[in-house]
Amino acid sequence: MEKQEITIYDVAREAKVSMATVSRVVNGNKNVRDDTRQKVLAVIDRLNYQPNAVARGLASKRTTMIGLVVPELNNLYFSELSKGIDDIATMYKYNIIITSVDTSVNREEDVISALLSKQVDGVIYMTNELSTIARDAFTRTRTPVVLAGTVDAESKLPTVNIDYQASITEAVELLANNGRKKLALVVGKEDADINRSYRMKAFAEATTKLGLTDSADLIFPNNFGYEDGYDLYEKIKANNVDGMIVTRDVTAAGLMNAALDAGVDVPADLEIISANNTIISKIVRPSMTAIKQPLYDIGAVSMRMLTKLINNEELDEEHVTLPYSISKRNSTK
Amino acid sequence: MEKQEITIYDVAREAKVSMATVSRVVNGNKNVRDDTRQKVLAVIDRLNYQPNAVARGLASKRTTMIGLVVPELNNLYFSELSKGIDDIATMYKYNIIITSVDTSVNREEDVISALLSKQVDGVIYMTNELSTIARDAFTRTRTPVVLAGTVDAESKLPTVNIDYQASITEAVELLANNGRKKLALVVGKEDADINRSYRMKAFAEATTKLGLTDSADLIFPNNFGYEDGYDLYEKIKANNVDGMIVTRDVTAAGLMNAALDAGVDVPADLEIISANNTIISKIVRPSMTAIKQPLYDIGAVSMRMLTKLINNEELDEEHVTLPYSISKRNSTK
């Protein structure tokens, strides 16, 4: 099963130089006479030589690979984040090993240690509030880690986020200003919803502060997909809710469609705000008001931070908070 | 920057055995006495030893990593495929290096050679009709390659697909049976739309065969996102189209919303079929009739095939064609 035919040794022989010189040429080292460089380059080209990144990784202790941990693959929220990471990673010539922790097949612990054993140069973790397992693993390793869209009060890891609490507070205020009296917060599963507890806390506080005391407890957890949202509407209706904030866009779409199917007028009788502004918010009718997170930027900034950490450069800020906004569309007045 | 503290050598010393024995234990080799195994395992546990996958890869020529090439990251179509791949890969303990070729930043050639230089054990390619560059690279390498959702008439690479031509033909017939007279096909960019030319061919043939000769040329290319679809509606209207097939779901949603905003009755005046049945087809109102591809299965089967190729096992079929269906919803009669 030899995959590697041509090695640095072959090139050296053919070009009548040492391996070291070939290595220098390949790595762009300046200390090579120009005609030597040309000669080596010609041989490399002729033999179609490709350096073996594994051998290189072993010798140099740098793999030019970074690990990316996401909760789900088929979710536009993480896709958008990933795209930001990918673009910057490409710019810096890093490859991305992506691992999801959404299947019961893989335990988070195994996933992380597999990543670390592969000697990735860094890890970007964007799987919700940091689990104990992950926190322990990241504390133990010397591999740099950045948390993207993931708050963790207990660890010192660098983070890139928006102000989740403020965004929920603002959404609550928006609904209250529109005269809504009975609000609800619909969130996802504990292990698959970014910063769920921060949002829940903000919701309870903001509603209480605004005197909507019977809203403070109206938090519906464990809603995942479109169907979950659709089915949940029964309960929303039973509670006479007239305004809600839904963390996941597909769930929000399910709730809205259920309401529409039940003959409810959105936004006249029920206002909805999604906490994730993916394309879905724009596509649905009525289009949905949503908290617009700079997902791409969160990814890009995280990756940029990681490159600095990898190169032992100083970080301007350990914890970056990016601005969010609320895109007002037609599911609110 | 030492990342690896504990090596196999440390374990060997502490357990008073040779490296070879530790290696055997780690790799589950049978030729180890049971008490030796226990002893080694205890030390491994105590020292928290993690084998260095890079060193292992260099020595064994297997990296337990596979490469995945996709055109875009933030597209539910590929997300769903990726999920199928990921689940099977996890099962077989492979990690996935994912690379997109959607940015102008990265040339396909570089992306592929970066992947191969990383000594991945195999590659799954799902970027549309195989480019010349990719075909050449894959012909040259010994690394196994599987094409997922990608037809290529010229190469001998294993593939997993649905019958794209038949699916379009069936969609055309559905619209024709509903009495539609002027059909259109809306496709994406050449390099970002799976098997575009097969679909175009099938569309032209099917419409001609059904006597809808002025539909045969009504193919609108280069439509990418939601806005593209929305803006394209002008032309659709100008051509008096009364039924259309749109390869990308977001584009279909854009077209439909534009039609609705223009006061058109969907499906009474205009019927729409999406060629990608992602969650978006279900969410939009009216919900959209869509060609339902077994995306998850295409991914899973591809990955399973790849594991066989990696292990030099016989393939049952070189070219797998999975069944599709048309999910009838409310954008057709």
Next chain:
DNA sequence: ATGAAAGCGCTAACAA
């Protein structure tokens, strides 16, 4: 069943 030793293909001192 266990150990010794030779690589895997490359980088990085250190010499020259």
Next chain:
DNA sequence: TTGTTAGCGCTTTCAT
């Protein structure tokens, strides 16, 4: 500027 020579941490014959 170039070459020599140790490794990097592991797997894998080949002995024993």
